[in-house]
Amino acid sequence: MIDLAAWAPAAGVLGLAFALLIYIKIARQPAGTEKMIYIGNEIYTGAMAFLKAEYTILSGFVVIVAGLLAWQFGVPTAGAFVTGAIASALAGWLGMMGATKANVRTAAAAKDLGQGPALWTAFQGGSVMGLAVASLGLIGLG
Numbered sequence: 343m344i345d346l347a348a349w350a351p352a353a354g355v356l357g358l359a360f361a362l363l364i365y366i367k368i369a370r371q372p373a374g375t376e377k378m379i380y381i382g383n384e385i386y387t388g389a390m391a392f393l394k395a396e397y398t399i400l401s402g403f404v405v406i407v408a409g410l411l412a413w414q415f416g417v418p419t420a421g422a423f424v425t426g427a428i429a430s431a432l433a434g435w436l437g438m439m440g441a442t443k444a445n446v447r448t449a450a451a452a453k454d455l456g457q458g459p460a461l462w463t464a465f466q467g468g469s470v471m472g473l474a475v476a477s478l479g480l481i482g483l484g
Contacts (some may be wrong), residue, residue: 350484357477361436361470368443368466381421382446389442397431429478433471440470 373379404427413421444467452460 347484348402350363350412350480352484354477354480354482354484357473357480361416361440361477364466364473365436365440365443365470368447368470370461371447372454373446378446378450382442383447384441389438393435393438400427400431425482429482433474433478436474437471440467440474443467444470470479 367392373382378448404424408420408424444463448460448467451463
C-alpha cells in the first residue's frame with residue numbers, strides 16, 4: 343500500500359517549484375512605461391515595508407504564544423505552532439512578491455495586449471500565493 347502522507351512533503355516542494363516558475367514567468371513580462379515601472383517599484387517598496395512592520399509585531403506575539411503553549415502543552419506543540427507561523431509568514435511574503443510583480447505587469451498587458459492577457463497575468467500572480475499556501479501546508483503537515 344502506498345503511504346500518501348510520505349509523499350506530501352515532496353508534493354509541497356514540487357508546488358513551490360511551480361510557484362517559482364510562475365513567478366519567474368511573471369517577472370519576465372514587460373512592466374510597461376517608465377512611469378508604470380516607477381509606480382510598480384513604489385508599490386513593491388511599500389508592500390515590503392508593510393510586511394516588515396507586520397512581521398515584527400507578529401513575531402513578538404508568536405514568541406509569547408509559543409512560550410504559553412510550551413508551558414501548558416509541551417515543546418512539540420509550541421514547535422508546531424512556530425513552524426506553522428513561519429510557513430504562514432513565508433506564504434504571505436511569497437504571495438506579496440508575486441502580487442506586486444504581477445500588478446504592474448497586468449496593467450501593462452491591459453494597455454498593450456488587452457483584457458485577456460491582462461486577466462491571465464493577474465491570475466498567474468494570484469496562483470503564486472495559492473500554490474505557496476498549499477505547498478507549505480503540505481510540507482508542514484507531511
